[in-house]
Amino acid sequence: MIDKVQNIAAKISSQRHLVALRDGMASAMPLIIIGSVFMLVANFPVQGFTDWLADIGIQTFLNKASNSTFGIVGLAVTFSIAYNLAKHYKVDPLSAGLLSLGSFVLLTPILDNNGFPMQYLGSAGLFVGIIVSLITTEIFKFFVNRNITIKMPETVPPNVSRAFAAILPGFFIILFWFIIMLLAHYTGIDDIHALIANTIAKPLSVLTKTLPGIIFVIFIQCFFWMFGIHGANVTGPIIEPLLLQNSDANRIAYQAGEELPNIIxxxxxxxxxxxGGAGCVMALAILIFLFSKSKENKTLGKLSIAPVSFQVAEPVLFGFPTILNxxxxxxxxxxxxxxxxITYFAMDWGLVxxxxxxxxxxxxxxVIAGFLASGGKISGAVIQIITIAINMAIYYPFFKMDDNEKLKRELAD
Incomplete structure (x- = not known):
């Protein structure tokens, strides 16, 4: 049973397109976090501070910094997914990434003033970006592997040679997406982003828009973790683009002073x-650190409390262990x-x-994370203290049973 689950999960988590998607999302994370910092500063919940920022004219620029980082995550992910997939195929990743960007822009509708809808450069463009980057890289690899490229003499510098090698594949890639755009237009579809959102993203969003959906995701992650498999790596490529879309919708509403649309x-x-990481093991780490009687757990508690406090759960997951236990x-x-x-309903009822x-x-x-994620509200920190305390009560009888068994073994030796 364990071997079968591990084999299945290993195949899923190592599938090249999912790996490229996961790594591409991770590559864009610095932009997202940097943009979040600027947004928090610009809209920090202290009226006098935000009024001062507005009076001196800085708040607008802080929001622009957020929009220029978090707000272009669609573009960034389009490039980075193609780049990572091309690296896997051992073809020129820079050319694949740039061609994906060009294809993405080609499929994005143009406004009356010849500008682009800002939302499609951000999280609203994620799904088109994912599809475009994967297909573009596959076409690029097809041409390169069959030597359907312009070959330059060996005396030409490698960077120039690579650029010319991308011309033929690039022409057919742009032509392919140009035909897709024309077919969509003549069938009455002028917004491919909206089409993808309604046909793919909306059905999937049940996992991240509803309470039963996110609980199902949590069950799946915990199931894989119990077999020693990183649950977030298995589910991440599917749900994280959706979760980031929800986050970005809240960011935009928060900057505009509007009601936040999403809890999840x-x-x-x-x-x-x-x-504390998978399984909410912050609670278990505190129990091990404070209440252990066995020497084994006392040692583990001293070693694990610091890393688990920074969300590095592995010392408890594999040292206690909780994995395969x-x-x-x-x-x-x-x-x-x-x-x-608890957290969902506290937020839904306006308590948090x-x-x-x-x-x-x-x-x-x-606690610090809860404070910052809720926009500097104390309630965000308090709910984390409450849930950690409740989790300690949930873990306590199981921790105590394990600690007593280890203590008996030590006394018997």
Whole structure:
């Protein structure tokens, strides 16, 4: 059973297109986090501070810095997915990335003033960017591997030779997307982004727009983690683009002073729900550190409390262990589900501030992460303290049973 699950998960997580998608999203994360910092500064929930920023004319520029980083994530992901997939195929990644960018812009509708809709350069363009980058790179690889390129003499510098080698594949790639654009136009579709959103993104969004959907995702992640497989790596390529779209929608609403549309966002799952990492093991790490009687757990507690505080869960996952430990399945799954329910309804009822769209680095310690992700609201920190305390109660009987067993073994030796 374990071998079968591990084999299936390994095939999924190592599939080249999913790996390129995962790595491409990761490459864009610095832009997202930098943009989130500028957005938090520009809209920090202290009226006197934001009024001062507005009076001196800085707030507009801070928001522009956010829009110029977080707001171009669609463009960035389009380039980086193609780049990473081309590297896997050992073809010129720079040419593949640039051709994907050109194809993406070609498919993006033009406004009456000859500008581009800003939302499609950002998270709203993610799904078209993903599709374009994957298909473009496959076409590029097809031409290059069959030597359907312009070959230059060996005396020509390599960078010039690579540029000329991309001309023929690039022409057919742009021609391919040009034909797709024309076919769409003459069938009454002038916005391919909207078409993709309605046919692909909207059905998938049930996983990240609804409470049952995100609980299902959590179950899947916990299931793979229990077999020693990084659950987020398996589900990430599918759900993270959707979660980032939700975060970006909240960011735009927050900057405009409007009601935040989403509770379930990237930071909701990775900052509010998984405190300490997979299985909400921050609670277990605190129990091990404070209440262990066995020498083994006392040592583990001292070694693990610092890394787990920064969301590095591996010392507890593999050292306690919780991975491949049937006795820990119940708290490992129940804790994040309970945390999700409590946090979701606290936000839905207005007791806790919703995530404002600021994507917080995953290594940010709990409580601080909740404060920042909710836009500097104390309620965001308080809900994390409450859920960690509840998770400690969930983990306690299982921790105590394990600690007693280890203590008995040590006394018997």
């Amino acid at each position: 966002t990237y930071e909701f799952l990775y900052n509010f729900v998984f405190s 049937i006795k820990m399945v119940i708290p490992f799954v129940v804790a994040p589900v309970v945390t999700t329910l 501030g919703k995530p404002v769209g600021a994507v917080i680095p995953w290594t940010t310690p709990p």
